[in-house]
Amino acid sequence: METIIFATKNKGKIKEINAILADMDVNVVSMEDAGITFDVVEDGNTFEENAMKKAVQIMEISKKITLSDDSGLEIDYMDKAPGIYSARFMGEETPYGQRFEAIFEKLSGAAEEQRTARFVSCIAAAFPDGRRLISYDTVEGIIGWEIKGKNGFGYDPIFYIPEKGKYMAELSPEEKNAISHRGKALRKMKGMLQKELVK
Numbered sequence: 001m002e003t004i005i006f007a008t009k010n011k012g013k014i015k016e017i018n019a020i021l022a023d024m025d026v027n028v029v030s031m032e033d034a035g036i037t038f039d040v041v042e043d044g045n046t047f048e049e050n051a052m053k054k055a056v057q058i059m060e061i062s063k064k065i066t067l068s069d070d071s072g073l074e075i076d077y078m079d080k081a082p083g084i085y086s087a088r089f090m091g092e093e094t095p096y097g098q099r100f101e102a103i104f105e106k107l108s109g110a111a112e113e114q115r116t117a118r119f120v121s122c123i124a125a126a127f128p129d130g131r132r133l134i135s136y137d138t139v140e141g142i143i144g145w146e147i148k149g150k151n152g153f154g155y156d157p158i159f160y161i162p163e164k165g166k167y168m169a170e171l172s173p174e175e176k177n178a179i180s181h182r183g184k185a186l187r188k189m190k191g192m193l194q195k196e197l198v199k
C-alpha cells in the first residue's frame with residue numbers, strides 16, 4: 001500500500017485529515033510519525049504558494065508522495081486579514097482568546113452584513129516523480145459576537161455559520177468536515193490523487 005506523508009505540524013488538522021482520508025486505500029502518515037521535524041518557511045504570497053512549498057520540501061526529505069494544507073481565515077472588514085498569516089496573527093504564541101478579543105474590537109463598528117469572513121484551505125500534493133496537484137476551497141460565514149463551542153481548533157469559536165445557526169466550534173468533527181474549507185478541498189484532492197495513483 002502506498003504511503004503518503006501529510007506535511008503538517010498542526011494536531012487539529014491531522015485529526016480532520018485522518019478522518020477525511022480514512023476510506024482511501026493508502027497509508028497516511030504524519031510528518032511527526034515519519035520522524036520529520038523540518039520547519040518549512042512559509043514565505044509565499046498566497047495559500048497556493050505556501051501549500052506547494054510545504055509539500056515539495058517535505059517530499060524531498062521523505063522521498064514519498066506528500067500532501068500539505070495551507071489555510072487561514074479571511075475577514076472582509078479587515079481587508080482579508082489575517083489570511084495567510086492566520087497562524088502568526090499577533091504572534092504564533094499569542095493565545096487565541098487574545099486574538100478573538102482583538103478581532104471583536106476591530107469589528108466593533110461592523111454590522112452583521114459587514115462581518116463576512118471565510119476559511120480558506122489549499123491542499124497541495126507533490127510526487128517524487130515531479131507530478132504536482134493543487135486544490136482550493138472555502139467555507140463562508142461571519143465573525144460572531146461571542147466565543148462559542150469547544151470543538152475544532154484555531155478561530156473556530158468565533159466563526160458563525162448562518163446556515164447552521166452555530167459557531168464552527170459547536171459542530172461535531174463529522175459536521176465540520178462535511179462543510180469545511182479543508183473537508184471540501186481535501187475531498188477534491190482525494191479524487192485527483194486516486195486518478196494519479198492508478199497511472
Ligand SMILES: O=P(O)(O)OP(=O)(O)OP(=O)(O)OC[C@H]1O[C@@H](n2cnc3c(O)ncnc32)[C@H](O)[C@@H]1O
Pocket residue numbers: 007008009010013042069070071072073086087119152153154155156180182
Ligand atoms: O503549517 P502547518 O504545520 O500545517 O500548521 P499551521 O497551523 O501553521 O497551519 P497554516 O500555516 O496553514 O496556518 C493556518 C492557520 O489558520 C487557522 N485555521 C486554518 N484552518 C482552520 C480551521 O479549520 N479552523 C480554525 N482555524 C483554522 C489557524 O489559526 C491555523 O493555525
Ligand SMILES: [Mg+2]
Pocket residue numbers: 042087
Ligand atoms: Mg504553518
